[in-house]
Ligand code: ATP
């Protein structure tokens with residue numbers, strides 16, 4: 318079943334509000350086994366709504382409209398849909414009784430202006446809205462069912478599940494999509510895609526890539542007969558090809574979830590010594606519930622004086638190599654590990670920008686440089702140099718992900 322979505326609202330096309338109804342409905346439809354033809358957005362203008370609805374009905378098996386069903390003059394979706402259906406608006410006694418009842422439930426009386434909400438295109442039916450006042454509409458345009466729902470997200474969602482999904486199931490058998498997610502870090506999107514090239518047809522699943530802040534989420538979709546089996550096979554093949562880049566966390570888990578889970582399984586602790594990331598690594602670790610089992614605390618050591626005073630980084634090391642050097646990154650990690658008494662310590666130092674970082678002792682440090690050091694018991698300290706961003710926030714975020722990924726990979730190599 319192919320469904321077209323039409324979103325209505327001046328606030329949406331003027332950039333005053335972000336859509337959530339379209340994304341929510343698209344996801345719900347896709348997961349239920351329907352296909353979304355597209356999402357169009359129009360303002361509170363009857364002619365534009367009529368054009369969009371007529372166009373959507375020509376392209377899809379059903380149309381979902383959200384917004385503009387309220388009682389005020391700027392709510393003109395019923396006029397637009399009536400125009401698309403070529404039917405005049407008439408007051409529906411049942412719809413009016415439902416509007417009145419919704420006011421009575423709140424201990425109030427429906428004002429005359431609310432009568433607009435009882436208007437339906439002749440021949441159309443109205444959809445009960447138990448959590449709000451505006452009934453939805455079901456209208457036939459060019460032989461296709463059009464469902465108009467209120468814009469308030471809670472009401473839209475409730476009416477969608479109550480009226481739209483069951484009606485779509487009546488049009489055709491929907492085959493739910495099987496979705497599998499594999500999160501990765503440490504590889505750019507293009508490299509992840511190169512590793513997984515040809516996976517789609519071979520694995521019997523469609524592959525999507527969603528990069529966010531240094532991590533790439535790979536989503537595998539399978540539909541139709543044996544969908545679960547094909548999705549499982551595609552996931553296994555994707556994990557095999559991605560190797561260490563893939564983390565084994567439940568769907569939706571981020572790198573911090575993976576790292577905290579791995580530390581907990583191994584009864585290990587980690588501390589942090591952060592310069593360029595300014596505490597973001599600690600913030601990410603502590604965003605995981607129960608992180609205190611593995612994270613006693615850490616340091617934000619931004620100045621040279623703090624690196625010396627809090628972590629014992631030798632003054633001559635700072636003078637000779639500068640704060641953004643492998644030597645200092647290593648000394649930060651080792652100093653933090655010794656002071657916290659944890660099995661592991663992560664250190665970050667770098668130049669977040671904007672611009673390169675001047676340093677009296679030598680050449681400027683290029684903007685976006687991040688050094689990550691990992692001190693881990695019974696292993697030599699490792700230091701990695703990376704370049705990220707700009708802008709500043711991206712350098713910091715990608716640097717923090719790189720630090721956590723360095724620990725994740727070291728724990729993988731170390732074994733369970
Ligand atoms: P009501 O009867 O409550 O007035 P309505 O059908 O008239 O509902 P709108 O007036 O278009 O709906 O919008 C009501 C509220 O829902 C507004 O706060 C609006 O910003 C929000 N809203 C509308 N469309 C969307 C959307 N696509 N995504 C998220 N919120 C939306």
Ligand code: MG
Pocket residue numbers: 385386387388389392
């Ligand atoms: Mg409104």
